[in-house]
Amino acid sequence: MDPLNPLNISNRQNLDDFELEALREPYQTILTISYIIMALLAFIGNTTAIATLVTGRQRSAPELKKYLINLFTTDILIALFSIPFSYTDFMYGQWIFPAIMCPITQFITGCAVCVSVYTLIAIGIERYLAIVYPFRQLLCFERHTKFAITIIWIIGIALSSPLLIESRALEFKYRNKILYDCRELWDQELGGKVYTGLIFITTFIIPLIALSFLYISIGVTSATNTVPGNSNRDHVQQQNRIKIVKMLVILVISFAACWLPIQVFNLVMWLCDDCRTLTSQFQINIYVSIYFICHFLSMAHALIDPIIYCFMSHNFKMDQLRSYMYANCAYNNRNEKRGEIIKFRSNFMSNTHSATNGNVSEVAV
Structure with a gap:
């Protein structure tokens, strides 16, 4: 979920005292070009990765391919529905798109993030069972992969559905003009705080703990267990497993590094009342600058996944x-x-x- 717009957290009775656009035109142009390039590269990169996975002849770990396709699909959704819409609301200080797009973009962004992180967990579980318990047929992966992906999307839709209900393009008056701002309209402020805390816990804290446990266990098993065989084929398979685990660990680290700043920023702005008291144009400019740094980093994650997969997958x-x-x-x-x-x-x-x-x-x- 996006943080509050700086004009929303100021004294709305004195909006005319502030500049609606916190960034000047040259900086707006640079920012717009940067976001457009990032969105195009993310779309092309993830589309190419999906096409390669679907048409590729490599048959190893077919269940892993399905999870990776699901992961890259969420990155495409972010490139199409999050990057072009979210930054403009802050850059222009108003919602310039049709009002119906406000709840839709908020919902799709929240759902894509949830599906992405739980897909990483599903991949971690699949690798954990394949490496730590290689001789125990606890799950038929190919038969349960589609079911697991379906459950992941149900969880993502359930966690992000409040954004579809509570987000609205709110009308406000600025210097005798009627403008709109995309924001969450909770009946009580406590509801927004509880939901923000819930999203932070369910999409960051719990997944990070789960993924840390899974990959630490995989690392310990790979380091202590010997290869069950002396043939070159067994050795090659073991090396391929290690390469896959390294790639997946880097995917998890990149997710945590890219999304931690914006998650913390959202949490602080919703839970700290004093932090939302911006009384000068300088404070608003600082707020917007910090937001764009965090937001650009989180959106760049949609571009990083296919790059990591491209460079680390033989x-x-x-x-x-x-x-x-x-x-x-x-x-x-x-x-x-x-x-x-x-x-x-x-x-x-x-x-x-x-x-x-x-x-x-x-x-x-």
């Missing part, structure tokens, strides 16, 4: 190389066929022209 690189070679071959074949057609047409026209000239000569004789 299978991904091989599938990408195979796709490039296939596309290059298809392009060359198409050009060769086009050249053959052009050559055939040229020869045909030349022969036809020669035959026509011959017939004319015969008639003339």
Whole structure:
């Protein structure tokens, strides 16, 4: 959930004393270009990662592929519905989009974050059972993966549904103009504080504790247990498992590093009444600056996931190389066929022209 707009936490009777746009036009342009580039790269990167996972020939850990596709899908949702909308509300000090988009974007953003973090937990559990208990068929992963993903989306929708109900584009008057601001309209302020604390605990504290336990256990098991076999094949499989665990640990660390600042910022602004008393333009500018640093970092996480997966997954690189070679071959074949057609047409026209000239000569004789 987004923090309060700086104008909402000031004295609304004296809004005309403040500048609606906390950033000047040159900074707005730089910020807009940065967010647009980030959104485009996040969309292209995650779409490419999903396409590679779906069309790739690597068959190892098929259940892991499904979870990764689910993770990258949430990043695409953030790139489409969160990045373009959330920063403009703060940058312009008003909601410039249709009013109906306010609760929709808030809901989708909250749901995407919840689904993303619980997908990381599901991946951690799957790796934990596969590595710590490799010989115990406790779960048929392929059969339960779709069910687990469905449950994750149900949890995400349930946790973010209050945003769909409580978020509204609120009308306010500023210098004789009627403007709108996207905010949460809780009947009681305590409701907003409780919900903010609940989101912080369920989407950050509990997942971080669970993921720490899972990957510490995996690390201890990988360090202490020997490979059950002496063949090169067993050794390669063990090395591949370690590489996958390293990649997943970095995914978790990047999630925590990117989302911790904005989570703490939201929590402080909702729970600390004194922190919401901004009485000068300078204080509002500081507030907005801190927010944009935290917000940009959290939105950048949608771009980081496919980059980590690209650089740390050997299978991904091989599938990408195979796709490039296939596309290059298809392009060359198409050009060769086009050249053959052009050559055939040229020869045909030349022969036809020669035959026509011959017939004319015969008639003339």
